[in-house]
Amino acid sequence: MNGSTREPRSEGLFEVVGARAALHYFGALGPDGLSHGYLFTGPAGVGKKTFARGLAQSLLCETPKATLLGYCNHCPGCTLFRAGTHPDFVTSEGTVRIGTTPGSAQHDEELTARDLVRELSLRGYRSAHRVVLLGDVDFATHEAANGLLKFFEEPPRGVVILLTSSAPGTLPETIRSRFVEIGFAPLTSAEVESVLRAGGVDAARAKVAAGASFGSIVRARAVLEGTGEGIRAAAFGWFADAMLGRAPDHSFLQLDDRSLSAADKRALVAEMLEIVRIAARDWATLGVAPDAPLLEPDQRALLERIPPRPAPDIATLLGAIGETSRLAETNVSAGLVVDYLRMQLVSR
Ligand SMILES: [Zn+2]
Secondary structure, three states: OHHHOOOOOOOOEOOOOOOHHHHHHHHOOOHHHOOOEEEEEOOOOOOHHHHHHHHHHHHHOOOOOOOOOOEOOOOHHHHHHHHOOOOOEEEEEEEEEOOOOOOOOOOOOOEEHHHHHHHHHOOOOOOOOEEEEEEEEEEOOHHHHHHHHHHHHOOOOOEEEEEEEOOHHHOOHHHHOOOEEEEOOOOOHHHHHHHHHHOOOOHHHHHHHHHOOOOOHHHHHHHHHOOOOHHHHHHHHHHHHHHOOOOOOOHHHOOOOOOOOHHHHHHHHHHHHHHHHHHHHHHHHHHHOOOOOOOOHHHHHHHHOOOOOOHHHHHHHHHHHHHHHHHHOOOOOHHHHHHHHHHHHOOO
C-alpha cells in the first residue's frame, strides 16, 4: 500500500516573525476571498513590509498550492520576484507625489500618482495577479490620494494593493476606509532576539538590544548601532547644545541615511523626543531644587552647565516639547520636527 501513500503536499515557504493577526487572516482565506487592497498598520520595525513581500511572492508564485500563503522559491515567478524584476510586482517606499514625469516605478524612491495610475491600469503580464506594494505610504497631496481612490471605485481585475503605515492617521480617511486594515503588534523580546541572531548578532548583544527594543527591530538596530547607551546620551547632548544656543549634532537620528524609511526616522525622532522631555524635566528640577533626585542622575553634570531660566520660560519650553511630539505624529518631515524643537529651546 506504500505506493498509494500521497506525497505530502508542500505548502511552500512562508517564514515571518510576529504578524499573528495577518497570518490568521490570510491563513483562513481562499483565493476567492482576496480583497483588492490591504493596509498593514503598526509600529515601525515589526515586520509589516516583510509580511507584505511574502504575501506578494505567494500571489505571484506559479507552483499550485492549497493555501494562499507560501511560495516555492524556484518557479519562474519566484525567480523573477527574487531578482526584483517580476513584471507584475511594483514596489515603492514613502511619499506618493502628484507628478508630471512618469518613470519606472520599481526601485524608485518615490512613486508619482501618474506612475501608479499607469501601473494599476495594466493587466498582469504573466500572472493572474498584479501586486503593488507601497511601504510607509504617504500622500503628498489630495490629488495624489484621489488618483488612487479612483481605482477603488472600479478595481482592475487581479490588482492587489498592499500599503504599510506606522502612522495610518496621516492617510486620508477616504483611502483608509477602502482597505482591509490589519494590525501588526510589537514583537516579543524573544522574537526580536531571534531576528537579530539570524542576522549574525551575537547572543549577548542580541539579548540586550531586544530588551530595549519595545518590540521593534528598528529600535533594536538603533540600540546596537549606538555605542552602549547611544541614543540616550546623544539626545541629552543635543538638548544641552540646543539650550546653550550651539548648533546641536543630530547625526544620531540618521536623517540623511537613505536606507532608512520616513517611518524609521519618525520612530527615532519619537524616541529622541521622549528623552528630551526627560532631560527638560531634570533640568527644570535642578533650577528649583538642586539636591532633588533626577530621573537620569548620570546626566546631572551636563544639565548643570545649562543656566536656569525664569519659571514662565520653563513652562513655555515644556509646552513646546509637548507640541513638538504632536507635530511628530503628523506627516511633517523628521528633519523639520527636529529643527522646530531646536528653535523652541534656544533662550530668547
Ligand atoms: Zn514559486
